Amino acid sequence: MTSPFRFRRFRTRLLVLLLGLLGISQAVTYVLVTRANRTTAITAINEALARGVNQFASIAERRKADLLLAARLMAADYAMRQLFLIEEFSPATARSALESYQERIQRLQTPVIILLSPEGALLADTRGRTNEGQRVAFEILRAQAEASDFQEATGYGFIADIFSQMVMVPLLAPPPEVVAWVGLAFSIEESTARELKKDSALEVSFLTGGRTPRVIASTLSAALAEELARKTNAKEIASTELDLNGEPYITTLRRLETTGGEPVWIVLQRSLEAELTPSRLLERIILFVTLASLALAAIAALWIARGISRPVQRLAAHTAVIARGDYTTRLQFDRIDELGQLAEGFNRMSTGLAERDQVRDLLDKNVSPEVATQLMRDGAALGGEEREVTILFADLRGFTTLSESLPPREVVTLLNRYLDRMSAAIEAHGGVIDKFIGDEIMALFGAPVAQPDSADHALAAALAMRTALATLNAEFAAEGRSPLAFGVGINTARVVAGNIGTQRRLNYSVIGDGVNIAARLQSLTRDAVHRTDIILSAATLEAATRRWRTRPLGSVLVKGRTGTLSIHALEQQTHP
Amino acid sequence: MKIPPLALVLLLPGLAAGATEFTLTVRDARGNPVTDAVVSLHAHAAPAVPTPSADVVIAQEDKEYDPYVTPLIVGTRVLFPNRDTVQHHIYSLSRPKRFEKPLYASGTEEAVVFDQTGVVVLGCNIHDWMIAYVVVLATPYFAKTDADGRARLEGFVPGRYRLEVWHPRVSKPATRELTIDADSNPALEISLNLRPERRIRRAPENKTGGY
Numbered sequence: 001m002t003s004p005f006r007f008r009r010f011r012t013r014l015l016v017l018l019l020g021l022l023g024i025s026q027a028v029t030y031v032l033v034t035r036a037n038r039t040t041a042i043t044a045i046n047e048a049l050a051r052g053v054n055q056f057a058s059i060a061e062r063r064k065a066d067l068l069l070a071a072r073l074m075a076a077d078y079a080m081r082q083l084f085l086i087e088e089f090s091p092a093t094a095r096s097a098l099e100s101y102q103e104r105i106q107r108l109q110t111p112v113i114i115l116l117s118p119e120g121a122l123l124a125d126t127r128g129r130t131n132e133g134q135r136v137a138f139e140i141l142r143a144q145a146e147a148s149d150f151q152e153a154t155g156y157g158f159i160a161d162i163f164s165q166m167v168m169v170p171l172l173a174p175p176p177e178v179v180a181w182v183g184l185a186f187s188i189e190e191s192t193a194r195e196l197k198k199d200s201a202l203e204v205s206f207l208t209g210g211r212t213p214r215v216i217a218s219t220l221s222a223a224l225a226e227e228l229a230r231k232t233n234a235k236e237i238a239s240t241e242l243d244l245n246g247e248p249y250i251t252t253l254r255r256l257e258t259t260g261g262e263p264v265w266i267v268l269q270r271s272l273e274a275e276l277t278p279s280r281l282l283e284r285i286i287l288f289v290t291l292a293s294l295a296l297a298a299i300a301a302l303w304i305a306r307g308i309s310r311p312v313q314r315l316a317a318h319t320a321v322i323a324r325g326d327y328t329t330r331l332q333f334d335r336i337d338e339l340g341q342l343a344e345g346f347n348r349m350s351t352g353l354a355e356r357d358q359v360r361d362l363l364d365k366n367v368s369p370e371v372a373t374q375l376m377r378d379g380a381a382l383g384g385e386e387r388e389v390t391i392l393f394a395d396l397r398g399f400t401t402l403s404e405s406l407p408p409r410e411v412v413t414l415l416n417r418y419l420d421r422m423s424a425a426i427e428a429h430g431g432v433i434d435k436f437i438g439d440e441i442m443a444l445f446g447a448p449v450a451q452p453d454s455a456d457h458a459l460a461a462a463l464a465m466r467t468a469l470a471t472l473n474a475e476f477a478a479e480g481r482s483p484l485a486f487g488v489g490i491n492t493a494r495v496v497a498g499n500i501g502t503q504r505r506l507n508y509s510v511i512g513d514g515v516n517i518a519a520r521l522q523s524l525t526r527d528a529v530h531r532t533d534i535i536l537s538a539a540t541l542e543a544a545t546r547r548w549r550t551r552p553l554g555s556v557l558v559k560g561r562t563g564t565l566s567i568h569a570l571e572q573q574t575h576p
Numbered sequence: 577m578k579i580p581p582l583a584l585v586l587l588l589p590g591l592a593a594g595a596t597e598f599t600l601t602v603r604d605a606r607g608n609p610v611t612d613a614v615v616s617l618h619a620h621a622a623p624a625v626p627t628p629s630a631d632v633v634i635a636q637e638d639k640e641y642d643p644y645v646t647p648l649i650v651g652t653r654v655l656f657p658n659r660d661t662v663q664h665h666i667y668s669l670s671r672p673k674r675f676e677k678p679l680y681a682s683g684t685e686e687a688v689v690f691d692q693t694g695v696v697v698l699g700c701n702i703h704d705w706m707i708a709y710v711v712v713l714a715t716p717y718f719a720k721t722d723a724d725g726r727a728r729l730e731g732f733v734p735g736r737y738r739l740e741v742w743h744p745r746v747s748k749p750a751t752r753e754l755t756i757d758a759d760s761n762p763a764l765e766i767s768l769n770l771r772p773e774r775r776i777r778r779a780p781e782n783k784t785g786g787y
Contacts, residue, residue: 173699179669
């Protein structure tokens with residue numbers, strides 16, 4: 001299963017990461033801001049609605065006070081009393097008097113003034129013929145006034161089909177004698193809605209009726225007001241969201257009881273969109289900032305990615321160069337940051353690898369591969385260990401005369417050809433060239449790598465050397481050169497093997513009496529009495545596990561040693 | 577508002593025959609004495625109403641009517657002297673006597689004869705708080721309760737009477753049938769249910785800073 005977030009390119013990963021993080025944070029910010037704006041707007045509208053309800057109440061209260069004042073003055077008016085002083089009450093006169101009062105208080109938009117007897121009978125009204133429903137409304141109000149301590153009553157009602165505020169006051173002549181009742185109705189339709197809208201910036205509608213309310217007055221357009229009436233249930237609602245023509249309005253519905261009629265609903269609203277208009281600007285700015293920062297982040301991500309992936313690609317390519325063994329090419333980074341340090345590290349590594357390669361090469365040429373390996377593995381620490389080894393010395397015969405008769409360069413060439421063949425023979429049988437001493441070869445078997453059959457290896461190597469020399473001599477003969485001869489001494493003994501020398505310069509070698517004996521045996525081959533070019537000690541013969549054709553040469557005295565040493569000549573082997 | 581019927585409570589059984597006077601005490605529902613109640617005795621065998629012997633004065637003084645309640649025999653002439661420095665304007669919208677005496681000057685006097693029985697309420701078109709009641713009766717046996725709610729009736733002969741008790745705060749006079757004996761000396765206690773006091777309070781004069 002592969003994760004969708006595995007990217008082949010670092011650039012893509014960085015781009016996705018940066019844009020993703022920024023996008024998420026901006027989206028969260030946008031959502032939170034939008035939500036907060038909406039909540040704030042709804043809260044603000046609800047507060048405005050609550051204020052609107054209070055404003056309506058205070059407008060109604062103020063108008064009621066105006067109306068009461070007008071009614072009281074009217075009821076106490078001298079002319080009003082005069083109507084009742086005459087013997088025969090004249091309804092026509094009373095009506096015209098009421099109309100005259102209506103003119104006086106024109107500002108109050110009073111559609112009806114009514115005069116009732118103390119018992120509630122209609123005496124006169126400004127319309128001449130108040131319908132029964134209105135008379136009932138006024139009569140209910142009169143009864144309320146009579147029952148109240150102040151002999152006054154106010155309320156809402158439909159007077160001449162106009163939604164009105166009503167007041168009822170007594171005509172006292174003299175107080176507290178009630179001679180008649182004076183009722184005033186005051187239209188609170190369009191003007192109130194407009195005044196309330198002006199004060200509160202709310203849409204104001206008056207509806208009436210039960211299940212299917214009808215619009216009395218509204219600051220909304222006629223179509224919206226009709227839609228409002230359709231969508232309104234006859235229920236008081238503190239705050240709700242109501243869609244009018246698809247636009248949400250926060251709406252409050254308050255019930256007003258009317259005197260002797262259906263209740264009236266005052267509906268206050270404000271468009272949520274209108275309230276959110278300032279916030280929308282903020283949201284658009286946030287959106288713009290988001291898009292701009294995403295674009296900037298994308299550019300930054302690509303730039304950063306380029307700044308990282310390009311050098312990384314170059315570094316990766318450079319590792320391939322180093323892997324090929326090219327330690328000479330250098331990375332050129334003109335930067336001091338981590339990548340610059342890395343490139344520098346690469347370059348130092350190349351230098352180090354080159355040096356190490358060179359050292360290893362030189363080591364291989366100066367010491368045998370086994371010694372070189374041992375040195376590289378264990379380090380060049382001074383000291384040694386005792387072990388049994390077989391030491392082989394080989395010396396070129398007549399080399400001195402040869403070097404005298406030939407130019408030195410040719411001498412070296414010849415010597416190198418000889419040493420090369422000998423070395424090959426020795427190494428082919430597990431021997432290690434310890435050192436070249438001029439034309440002399442010192443080789444070890446069983447050190448530094450332990451060999452339990454080091455004697456067998458040494459003897460096999462000696463025979464191979466003899467064969468290799470014969471081959472070389474055949475080549476020399478073909479070249480018209482005189483043949484070469486050598487002498488080989490082999491001894492097996494316990495010696496100390498290790499790094500010998502100083503801290504600064506050392507050789508891997510073996511030290512011990514057995515080494516000297518091997519050298520002495522080599523020099524014994526010069527003695528013609530032995531008639532052999534390869535002499536081995538009895539110790540070697542004993543150490544050998546295979547059967548070798550040897551010829552005992554008896555015991556000899558060795559220089560620097562007490563006692564005799566039994567020596568043997570290595571014959572050519574009959575079996576392979 | 578419905579006015580509850582007047583409750584008449586006889587504390588002492590019967591009235592002694594031969595007595596020519598008796599005393600009444602009028603109290604409200606709480607037992608407090610009621611001032612300015614008019615009590616009157618009306619004979620069943622409708623006797624001739626006596627001619628009023630003298631005029632009655634209802635003065636206008638200190639922008640008030642004095643007295644507040646005046647019981648009198650039908651046909652009595654009432655004099656209304658204006659003892660204030662301002663003019664007054666007496667009016668009455670009451671059915672027994674509708675009249676007005678428009679703005680008449682200080683120091684002058686108006687006279688009105690009350691020729692129908694009933695209660696006449698007097699107001700002043702200039703001063704809304706001024707009010708007086710004239711109780712026009714067809715009997716000479718009447719009295720007005722004093723501050724203790726007491727009234728004394730006298731000068732009548734024993735027999736059957738209708739007792740009427742009226743007060744500005746009742747809409748109709750309360751009545752009670754009585755048989756009065758010559759030698760008894762009855763003391764009657766009557767309880768009235770009064771309407772709440774609605775007399776408007778006169779604006780305090782010269783006490784607050786003017787306009």
